[in-house]
Amino acid sequence: MTTSTASIRASKRDLVTEVPGPRSRTMMERRGATVARGVGCAVPAFIEAAGPGLLHDVDGNTLIDLGSGLGVTSVGNPAPEVVAAVHEQVASLTHTCFLATPYEGYVAVCEELARLTPGDHPKRSVLLSTGAEAVENAVKIARAATGRTAIVALDHAYHGRTNLALALTAKNAPYKQNFGPFVPDIHRIPTSYPYRDPKGMTGREAAARAVEALERQVGAENVAAVVVEPIQGEGGMIVPAAGFLTELTDWCGRNGVLLVADEIQSGFCRTGAWFASNHEGVVPDLVITAKALAGGLPLSGVTGRAEFMDAVQPGGFGGTFGGNPVACAAALAAIRTMRERDLPAKARRIGEILTARLTAIAAVHPEVGEVRGRGAMMGAEIVHPDTGLPDAESADRLARACQEAGVVLLTVGTYGNVLRFLPSLVMPEDLLGDALDVLEDCCARLFG
Structure with a gap:
């Protein structure tokens, strides 16, 4: 501990040296x-x-x-509610893999995800540790549920740094350089980037452009899922034009393709709604969450329609630390804080x-x-x-x-x-x- 002790730390911006000091x-x-x-x-x-x-x-x-x-x-x-929940949980149970012997916290987080994610259909969830891990599992679910293999992502997308997630990520340097080859049967289509799209292009027109590329390059009958960020974070905080996401969602529904919403950065109140998908009334088939879910502890999840989630055979999901008890306690406290403090x-x-x-x-x-x-x-x-x-x-x-x-x-x-x-x-x-x-x-x- 430095001279900046807990008792004298400033409550406003305060520089006593250059940055970095x-x-x-x-x-x-x-x-x-x-x-x-x-x-x-x-x-x-x-x-x-x-x-x-x-x-x-x-x-x-x-x-x-x-x-x-x-x-x-x-x-x-730190958030006081999260700190208190973590202290209580650490004092009683730090870990037992949910795959070995279950515990209530995991189930309670899945119940909250079922309540909060868009749509009132029956839902199931799997809890994991990182956003990239959740992205990988969402792809597994889509392929198991549809019997198809092609996965479609958007220009400017970012979905993580593991091999499959990097294949979905658009930007080469520094994320992808020197790390190939990547997982096959991943395809990229244009997105809606209003600032750099042709002047006056509407969301529906941008969606038509994307669908045309998808059908021509991949074929609707081959596509398991279209993975989208309702607001693209790493790509440049890009908000698609109104109508783009709804048109893409409708196309997915007509063609038996799962619409997967990566809400890792945009979820849990960040955009002024519980999820960015809510702003256009989009109900994804699968929702990927992480980041703010557990108030600073590592926890991620995939939540989706029960029939799709349950297409994965018993034992098909796994991970030693996925849904760790301490992270689950933090998530429940964080969600409670989000709700109580609006x-x-x-x-x-x-x-x-x-x-x-x-x-x-x-x-x-x-x-x-x-x-x-x-x-x-x-x-x-x-x-x-x-x-x-x-x-x-x-x-x-x-x-x-x-x-x-x-x-x-x-x-x-x-x-x-x-x-x-x-x-x-x-x-x-x-x-x-x-x-x-x-x-x-x-x-x-x-x-x-």
């Missing part, structure tokens, strides 16, 4: 000596504690966190603030080409103002300037040129306002 720089040297270089690092400040919307580093600096551990700590970091409404309020402030910044700085997103899942695309082409260099400079001023802001996107805003849903509004003040000042300094 001397202790963080020393620890980065240790990191380089033993951690594989392929493990990335966006902000080289070592964190030892956190608070509502804040990160406290080993040098005594307090940073405003607009990343939430890549969308994980939506209910707070975090969908909190996310909508955050979205109003972000939209207003970012739109005002964009009006002054044409380098901010578009502001988009829903709720507390927002992006700002940085472009060359004269051409509208992606400007990853300026996006990186802007993010680093904010980081040096005490705001953790990350870039994302196929072109690396989108600022990603994923604040905690319990972040105090004054902290969010301060972070946006910093961004505004950095834009004025860098863009003029």
Whole structure:
């Protein structure tokens, strides 16, 4: 523990050294000596504690966190309810593989997933550890349920870093470079990217373009599933045009194809609804969850129509740590917090603030080409103002300037040129306002 003890940590942005500070720089040297270089690092400040919307580093600096551990700590970091549930569970049972001897927590999480995911049809779930693991199992389910093998993903998609998940992921570097060959019978079709689609293209037109490519390249009769992110996170916080998802869902229904919604980043109140699919009334056949599900602990799941989920033979699902008792206790506490504190409404309020402030910044700085997103899942695309082409260099400079001023802001996107805003849903509004003040000042300094 440093001089930044729990009793004196700041409750607002507070810099006592440069970022990264001397202790963080020393620890980065240790990191380089033993951690594989392929493990990335966006902000080289070592964190030892956190608070509502804040990160406290080993040098005594307090940073405003607009990343939430890549969308994980939506209910707070640490969330008191999650901490209490974890302490109680750890004291009684840390692990017994659910495949060997079951326990109630696993069942209770599956019951919550059945209640919360879109649709009122009978549902089943399987619990796992990571988002990529859940993606892999969703593909297994789709193939078992349909007897088909082809899996279709979208341009700009991101579905994880395991071999099959990488095959579904669109961006090559750094995710896929040098890691092939990938799982076969994975196909890619155009998505709806309103900012870069032909001017005036509607969601229905974008869906027709996607379906035409799918039918021509793959054939509907061969497709087990179409896997979509209702809002594409890593691809650049891309919100498809209205009608795109509904048209694609309807096509799947007509052709016996499963519509799989990857809600790993967009789920659990992040967009102002429990799931991003809710915004267009889409009811997926399978829903993949992770990230915010367990309030900071590793837990993921696939929830789907009972007849599809039960197409997998007994023993076909597995994993030593999937649905670990401690993670399940954390998930139940996190979901309870989301419900009791009405975090969908909190996310909508955050979205109003972000939209207003970012739109005002964009009006002054044409380098901010578009502001988009829903709720507390927002992006700002940085472009060359004269051409509208992606400007990853300026996006990186802007993010680093904010980081040096005490705001953790990350870039994302196929072109690396989108600022990603994923604040905690319990972040105090004054902290969010301060972070946006910093961004505004950095834009004025860098863009003029």
